[in-house]
């Protein structure tokens with residue numbers, strides 16, 4: 285209770301006043317003299333992914349009290365993917381600032397970060413690293429799978445797949461309505477290897493969350509038990525000095541990249557881990573993702589790269605079992621929030637006979653990691669492609685550009701029967717980056733134009749400065765940096781230009797000579813943002829960084 289006293293010019297009075305107020309809640313001096321475990325409350329009626337947060341909070345409290353500490357809950361912003369205008373990414377840094385400042389402002393000796401829906405855990409960790417008080421992550425856990433006409437379903441890969449079937453006229457209006465009720469059958473985060481699951485697995489690899497905590501379904505009793513164990517460990521953390529900055533070393537960050545690649549993780553994780561690393565003393569270079577990816581196979585057979593769902597990954601032994609296959613690629617002596625090393629933390633694991641979700645090293649799902657980093661005259665500061673979820677026949681491709689100037693332009697024209705497009709073309713979306721949209725929406729998964737979808741075309745090369753949901757799939761180049769709205773070369777592409785993608789060669793190029801590009805550059809003018817003249821929108825526009833730096837605000841990065 286003595287930490288961070290409100291300033292009245294008299295510390296004794298500040299403490300006296302604080303105690304007088306908090307006693308209104310019925311606390312005894314014994315309770316108030318205990319170390320305090322802060323618990324973030326990200327429950328919201330608008331965030332179904334966090335629907336189990338109240339139950340988890342109770343369990344964390346129980347764990348903290350069993351270990352002799354005093355748990356105290358405080359609210360922060362909660363962000364759900366479908367309830368965040370204009371995008372959840374736009375709000376991630378606001379949640380990071382909220383979390384950081386509340387940890388700093390409140391007299392907590394350690395903090396449990398309960399999050400899960402895509403941007404929440406990255407935001408919480410970004411804030412916690414900057415506040416640098418002992419912290420432990422508790423994911424809310426994945427939702428259960430749904431069932432529809434004998435098929436197993438998981439949000440949101442199957443949301444996209446079924447919507448594509450509906451658009452292509454292969455699923456009726458009645459069926460799509462029924463499917464809508466079956467796709468999300470429980471609380472918890474998306475049940476495929478989307479961003480939430482990717483980040484949760486990376487938290488185990490970073491050493492910030494208890495072993496096994498990424499994959500236990502949100503509705504299972506084990507989820508509640510691991511919440512209790514997390515509370516207990518948070519109480520122990522109050523007695524030591526193990527802070528996020530001690531755990532988030534370059535080795536730990538590389539362990540997280542190994543995990544991201546081995547699970548065929550979400551491209552969004554590149555942005556989030558870059559932002560988290562930017563809060564530490566050792567920022568990541570985007571090339572490290574590619575370098576680690578070249579020697580890390582995809583071992584987990586989960587949608588959208590594979591077949592199964594998060595609960596199946598859990599039944600197969602989860603992250604600790606996967607790490608047994610990756611031991612030679614991991615820095616096992618990296619520090620872990622449990623107190624020892626990552627190697628100590630994963631010593632106990634379950635070997636499930638006959639499981640097929642976690643592949644052995646000698647028979648990987650893909651020889652190389654899920655995500656590759658591309659460069660070229662279209663992406664001088666890099667771009668990413670989820671090669672694990674792309675079409676093999678499009679990995680080397682040259683085609684004619686069909687350009688959309690904005691997300692709105694794309695929505696207006698993509699299904700126009702008069703659109704001049706065929707399946708060998710390259711769909712280009714611009715002004716959808718961190719500044720341009722704003723908030724870098726998950727619009728990079730451009731729909732296949734309806735007239736081509738109806739002919740059975742399922743994939744085309746699509747490129748943009750946008751992001752893509754971790755649950756999506758296709759030959760899709762994302763995060764082109766610098767973005768179009770910042771004057772990147774994407775702004776100069778015109779309909780009919782030739783574009784060449786070479787994933788093996790890690791390149792993405794606009795086949796237009798430099799003299800012509802210089803002419804186009806001379807007449808280009810940046811877009812204006814009349815809606816971003818005040819408040820958070822203005823702060824965001826003036827300070828957000830490009831994708832290769834994690835889209836954090838420049839003033840929030842570590843000095």
Ligand code: FES
Nearest residue numbers: 333401473474480
């Ligand atoms: Fe919350 Fe997918 S919408 S994790």
